[in-house]
Amino acid sequence: MKSRDRSANVYRKPTMSDVARLAEVGVMTVSRVLNGTAKVTDATRARVERAIEQLNYSPNELARVFRGQRSHSIGLILPYLYDTFFATCAHAVITVAREHGYSVILTTSNEDPETEVAEARSMLQRCVEGVVVIPTYARSSRLARTSFGRTPVVAFDRPSSDASIDTVLVQNTAGARRMVEHLIEHGHKRIAFMGISRSLFTINARFLGYRRALQDAGLDENSFFGCDSDTSTREALDAMMRNGNPPTAILTSSTLATRYVLGSIAHLGLHVPADLALAGFDDFELAEFTAPPLTVVRQPVQEMGRVATNLLFDRIARGETPQSGSRIVLPVEIVLRRSCGCKHRTPVVMQ
Amino acid sequence: MKSRDRSANVYRKPTMSDVARLAEVGVMTVSRVLNGTAKVTDATRARVERAIEQLNYSPNELARVFRGQRSHSIGLILPYLYDTFFATCAHAVITVAREHGYSVILTTSNEDPETEVAEARSMLQRCVEGVVVIPTYARSSRLARTSFGRTPVVAFDRPSSDASIDTVLVQNTAGARRMVEHLIEHGHKRIAFMGISRSLFTINARFLGYRRALQDAGLDENSFFGCDSDTSTREALDAMMRNGNPPTAILTSSTLATRYVLGSIAHLGLHVPADLALAGFDDFELAEFTAPPLTVVRQPVQEMGRVATNLLFDRIARGETPQSGSRIVLPVEIVLRRSCGCKHRTPVVMQ
DNA sequence: TCTTCTGTTGAAAAAGATTTCAAAAAAATC
DNA sequence: GATTTTTTTGAAATCTTTTTCAACAGAAGA
Numbered sequence: 001m002k003s004r005d006r007s008a009n010v011y012r013k014p015t016m017s018d019v020a021r022l023a024e025v026g027v028m029t030v031s032r033v034l035n036g037t038a039k040v041t042d043a044t045r046a047r048v049e050r051a052i053e054q055l056n057y058s059p060n061e062l063a064r065v066f067r068g069q070r071s072h073s074i075g076l077i078l079p080y081l082y083d084t085f086f087a088t089c090a091h092a093v094i095t096v097a098r099e100h101g102y103s104v105i106l107t108t109s110n111e112d113p114e115t116e117v118a119e120a121r122s123m124l125q126r127c128v129e130g131v132v133v134i135p136t137y138a139r140s141s142r143l144a145r146t147s148f149g150r151t152p153v154v155a156f157d158r159p160s161s162d163a164s165i166d167t168v169l170v171q172n173t174a175g176a177r178r179m180v181e182h183l184i185e186h187g188h189k190r191i192a193f194m195g196i197s198r199s200l201f202t203i204n205a206r207f208l209g210y211r212r213a214l215q216d217a218g219l220d221e222n223s224f225f226g227c228d229s230d231t232s233t234r235e236a237l238d239a240m241m242r243n244g245n246p247p248t249a250i251l252t253s254s255t256l257a258t259r260y261v262l263g264s265i266a267h268l269g270l271h272v273p274a275d276l277a278l279a280g281f282d283d284f285e286l287a288e289f290t291a292p293p294l295t296v297v298r299q300p301v302q303e304m305g306r307v308a309t310n311l312l313f314d315r316i317a318r319g320e321t322p323q324s325g326s327r328i329v330l331p332v333e334i335v336l337r338r339s340c341g342c343k344h345r346t347p348v349v350m351q
Numbered sequence: 352m353k354s355r356d357r358s359a360n361v362y363r364k365p366t367m368s369d370v371a372r373l374a375e376v377g378v379m380t381v382s383r384v385l386n387g388t389a390k391v392t393d394a395t396r397a398r399v400e401r402a403i404e405q406l407n408y409s410p411n412e413l414a415r416v417f418r419g420q421r422s423h424s425i426g427l428i429l430p431y432l433y434d435t436f437f438a439t440c441a442h443a444v445i446t447v448a449r450e451h452g453y454s455v456i457l458t459t460s461n462e463d464p465e466t467e468v469a470e471a472r473s474m475l476q477r478c479v480e481g482v483v484v485i486p487t488y489a490r491s492s493r494l495a496r497t498s499f500g501r502t503p504v505v506a507f508d509r510p511s512s513d514a515s516i517d518t519v520l521v522q523n524t525a526g527a528r529r530m531v532e533h534l535i536e537h538g539h540k541r542i543a544f545m546g547i548s549r550s551l552f553t554i555n556a557r558f559l560g561y562r563r564a565l566q567d568a569g570l571d572e573n574s575f576f577g578c579d580s581d582t583s584t585r586e587a588l589d590a591m592m593r594n595g596n597p598p599t600a601i602l603t604s605s606t607l608a609t610r611y612v613l614g615s616i617a618h619l620g621l622h623v624p625a626d627l628a629l630a631g632f633d634d635f636e637l638a639e640f641t642a643p644p645l646t647v648v649r650q651p652v653q654e655m656g657r658v659a660t661n662l663l664f665d666r667i668a669r670g671e672t673p674q675s676g677s678r679i680v681l682p683v684e685i686v687l688r689r690s691c692g693c694k695h696r697t698p699v700v701m702q
Numbered sequence: 703t704c705t706t707c708t709g710t711t712g713a714a715a716a717a718g719a720t721t722t723c724a725a726a727a728a729a730a731t732c
Numbered sequence: 733g734a735t736t737t738t739t740t741t742g743a744a745a746t747c748t749t750t751t752t753c754a755a756c757a758g759a760a761g762a
Contacts, residue, residue, distance in 0.1 A: 013500065015718055026742040031720065041740065061476035062417045063718035067747055081445060087438030094432060094459055103473060106457040108445055122454060125412035149364065262640045284637070289613045291642030366748060377712040382750065390709065414748035418717055730737065
């Protein structure tokens with residue numbers, strides 16, 4: 001019998017019917033008091049509220065959602081979290097979600113397409129109402145609009161391989177191009193590009209902007225220098241500088257590459273910008289305090305997360321899943337400090 | 352009628368009974384095929400699997416959990432996420448959770464005790480099996496063991512005001528003390544401490560260590576200098592240095608304080624360590640590339656997150672909620688670079 | 703052939719909330 | 733006071749899955 005099980009000595013969270021029994025009303029009345037969906041006499045309401053208080057009852061959200069309500073949760077899939085860039089994205093997403101009264105289930109794909117798909121699947125099974133995702137390297141990501149059924153998905157920072165997914169990006173190519181043009185204005189003719197790997201969408205896009213700027217200026221087209229660790233960076237830079245015709249400036253592809261290059265430059269004892277000018281893609285808090293302060297292309301990181309999440313909530317609210325994904329591209333800024341050769345005492349922001 | 356509703360033109364995720372109907376078996380058989388809980392004939396299994404395939408069915412995890420299974424999810428509450436420290440913690444928690452096959456629901460408290468309690472409540476309503484939390488400033492946090500019922504909770508980085516909650520911390524006081532002792536060994540007699548706010552547990556603990564070291568050395572006891580913004584830091588530092596007897600070294604309380612102080616030092620045109628030696632609490636990736644490289648107390652950030660999460664899973668597995676919380680304190684390291692006056696070319700790690 | 707046994711299968715109940723619909727109570731009308 | 737109308741309340745069905753238990757079929761043994 002129900003009542004027998006209930007009286008057993010195992011701890012069990014109080015349910016709505018426990019409240020109803022104590023308040024000597026039907027469960028429906030309790031539900032009404034909780035949700036305010038219909039009129040309840042003040043006397044009855046008071047009894048119910050007292051019972052809720054007494055039992056320290058709180059509704060089981062799972063049951064509620066399960067009954068067909070909205071789950072008020074969205075999923076967020078990022079490659080990693082220890083990277084400031086991704087963490088800032090996550091912060092933006094969580095903040096917007098909270099503004100809408102939503103929780104966020106957050107997981108990392110570790111850049112593994114298998115994990116990414118598995119996590120997406122797991123989220124759908126948990127009835128998230130939408131998913132925001134930074135896809136793994138675009139080429140390998142297997143996320144497809146179709147596998148999400150009616151659940152909206154928004155990709156950002158990198159596009160998904162499935163073009164029908166809504167996407168929010170920044171001007172990677174244009175930003176890199178603009179930065180290289182600035183280096184050229186400083187008189188540099190041999191400019192190198194150092195990046196983690198061209199297989200990353202953003203890095204490849206920046207590389208293309210870099211190459212475009214060189215071509216437009218009629219300069220030697222340089223190629224991509226990989227730097228995916230302290231060691232490999234040091235070796236690459238060393239080889240580069242021992243070359244008969246070494247570069248006089250470097251554009252790094254991302255914060256991580258910048259860090260590797262800064263380390264290698266310190267190790268080789270080079271002076272910036274006298275020996276080698278430097279510009280990075282992606283600003284970071286301490287860029288002002290490196291030696292010398294670093295010139296960078298600044299991405300609107302928070303903005304990108306916010307825009308992507310708002311787009312998701314827009315889709316959720318409208319309940320529509322458009323046939324072709326929209327693509328939003330956000331502008332970037334150039335922050336001129338001193339590593340490029342500028343003499344500014346304080347940073348100058350362009351555009 | 353059921354079947355009428357089902358055939359309506361509204362999209363609905365396929366359910367187990369849809370599969371059962373298509374495969375012409377009972378729902379129970381479908382369940383058995385999915386979970387492998389009992390023998391099913393090869394022929395039947397094949398039919399069911401084909402139906403699952405055809406409908407692209409995947410089980411509703413919520414219903415499953417709701418039926419009384421474990422939710423395989425834990426909650427994580429952090430003050431913020433855009434801080435590298437917290438992001439790294441989150442990464443560690445998510446990684447350990449995944450190792451256990453668990454999802455993480457992540458929210459931020461924004462250092463607001465109200466939000467913290469609300470988010471914790473929301474997580475419990477979503478049936479998380481445990482919660483890992485970095486409480487808001489210990490004094491204001493209203494998290495109590497009792498409000499979690501049987502659900503295990505582990506606090507880390509800062510203790511909860513409720514001592515019965517399991518807690519994982521680092522040696523804040525001992526680390527700061529050790530660092531100040533090192534500065535004293537360099538011959539400094541007037542050492543200042545700059546921090547965001549003493550109301551933060553960690554910062555206060557570090558301040559106490561700092562004070563203790565000064566007392567032990569029989570030096571003037573200095574007091575706390577607040578620096579909670581670029582402006583206030585600049586003013587505080589300016590006043591400090593104009594004083595007749597300015598400090599010759601500063602210990603900063605955290606990465607954020609370090610950043611403010613670095614900015615102010617640059618602004619005032621001071622030379623480190625000649626004019627002013629510097630040491631920080633909490634290491635960060637670019638500490639090696641500031642001018643000069645920064646000496647810091649390094650906390651085992653990932654380790655702390657891992658230990659806390661493992662402790663949580665331990666509690667979950669044992670199903671016990673001990674009367675008194677255990678307290679684990681992890682050791683810190685001193686990383687000597689050059690801002691303290693050391694001449695090392697490469698960092699030296701102590702302890 | 704009839705019983706017994708094993709191995710598969712399905713029907714019904716359960717989990718905790720909400721929705722629908724009808725009943726009961728109260729208020730309003732004549 | 734009887735009837736209608738409105739307000740307040742509760743019982744039963746429902747959401748999707750798993751658990752329990754019973755039924756059924758086929759095989760083995762008598």
